[in-house]
Amino acid sequence: DAMVIQNPRYQVTQFGKPVTLSCSQTLNHNVMYWYQQKSSQAPKLLFHYYDKDFNNEADTPDNFQSRRPNTSFCFLDIRSPGLGDAAMYLCATSRYDRDQPQHFGDGTRLSIL
Amino acid sequence: QKEVEQNSGPLSVPEGAIASLNCTYSDRVSQSFFWYRQYSGKSPELIMSIYSNGDKEDGRFTAQLNKASQYVSLLIRDSQPSDSATYLCAVRGGGSNYKLTFGKGTLLTVNP
Numbered sequence: 001d002a003m004v005i006q007n008p009r010y011q012v013t014q015f016g017k018p019v020t021l022s023c024s025q026t027l028n029h030n031v032m033y034w035y036q037q038k039s040s041q042a043p044k045l046l047f048h049y050y051d052k053d054f055n056n057e058a059d060t061p062d063n064f065q066s067r068r069p070n071t072s073f074c075f076l077d078i079r080s081p082g083l084g085d086a087a088m089y090l091c092a093t094s095r096y097d098r099d100q101p102q103h104f105g106d107g108t109r110l111s112i113l
Numbered sequence: 114q115k116e117v118e119q120n121s122g123p124l125s126v127p128e129g130a131i132a133s134l135n136c137t138y139s140d141r142v143s144q145s146f147f148w149y150r151q152y153s154g155k156s157p158e159l160i161m162s163i164y165s166n167g168d169k170e171d172g173r174f175t176a177q178l179n180k181a182s183q184y185v186s187l188l189i190r191d192s193q194p195s196d197s198a199t200y201l202c203a204v205r206g207g208g209s210n211y212k213l214t215f216g217k218g219t220l221l222t223v224n225p
Contacts, residue, residue, distance in 0.1 A: 031211065040121075042201065042215040043157070090156055094211065099164055101147050102203075102213060107156040 003027070006091050006105035013081055014113050021076040021108045023091030032074040033102060034066060035090040043090055049074060050096060078110075086112045115140040117204050119216035127224050132189040134200050134219050139183070142207030146178055146185045149201040151218065157201055161187060192223045 004025045013019040023032065030051050035043035047056045049068045063085070065077040078085055088109050092102040116139040126132045134148075145164050149157035163169045163176040163185065175188040185204075189196055199218040205211060 033212075040217070042117075042217045045212060048212070088154075088156075096211060099145050099162075100211075101159045101162050103159065104149075104156040109154075 004091060004093055004103055004105035006089075006108050008108060009106060010109045010111070012111045012113060015083065016080050019078050019081055019110065021078075021089050021091075021110070023074045023076075023105055024072050025093045026072070027093055027103060028071065029093035029095050029103070030071070031094045031096055032068060033092040033094075034064075034074070034076050035092065036085075037088045037090055037107075046076070081110070081112050083112050086110055115143075115204075115206065115214045117202055117214050117216040119200075119202050119219045121217060122220040123222050124219055125222045125224060126192050128192060128194060130192050130223075132192045132196065132221055132223070134187040134189075134202075134221065136185045136187075136202030136204075136216055137183055138185070138202075138204045138214075140204065140206050140214075141183065143180075143183075143204045144207045145205040146176070147203040147205075147213070148174075148176060148187045149203060149215075150196075151199045151201055153198075189221075192221075194223045194225050197221060197223050 033048040034046045037043045046060045068074045088107045091105045094102045148161040151157045161176040163178045169176045173190045177186045201218045202216040203213040
């Protein structure tokens with residue numbers, strides 16, 4: 001089945017230690033998104049790629065970076081995680097078409113020690 | 114600032130009843146509307162999309178859209194305990210904007 005896969009499902013890192021989350025897709029969608037979601041809150045868009053074009057949200061901290069080496073893969077790098085970065089990180093994909101929904105992976109739950 | 118508002122709940126209904134979930138949005142040029150279901154600790158799962166005024170039915174789910182009132186709703190008929198989840202309303206703006214704005218979600222509890 002075509003899908004969005006996130007690895008790992010759970011990630012524990014130490015305060016200040018860089019961490020990378022990965023996302024892959026078999027849907028061949030040209031847009032990939034990274035969201036941060038904290039408990040009882042709406043998913044918050046961090047950035048997205050339209051093909052290779054990177055689009056950062058204005059309020060995304062500089063601590064968060066992303067890479068998209070090819071159509072299928074996208075990475076979220078957190079350079080120096082703080083306690084406030086503990087959250088669920090969601091990867092989503094969509095076609096570039098306003099009527100097309102976004103499809104989410106299972107998410108990565110990030111804990112900071 | 115584009116906003117999507119939902120009652121946070123919890124909304125509690127007995128099994129077999131109709132659950133009604135509501136959402137309002139501020140961006141008048143919004144074109145596409147989506148309902149996602151999110152179980153605790155899981156990722157959002159698309160359950161309905163709607164683009165035109167009126168009703169759209171899919172099994173036990175009916176989405177309703179009224180662009181003049183900037184209002185979209187989701188009805189769940191014959192509610193089951195397995196429907197207990199948070200329901201997120203998501204709205205896409207007009208033109209070339211393909212990003213979604215999410216509401217905070219409504220927690221639905223279906224009691225056996």
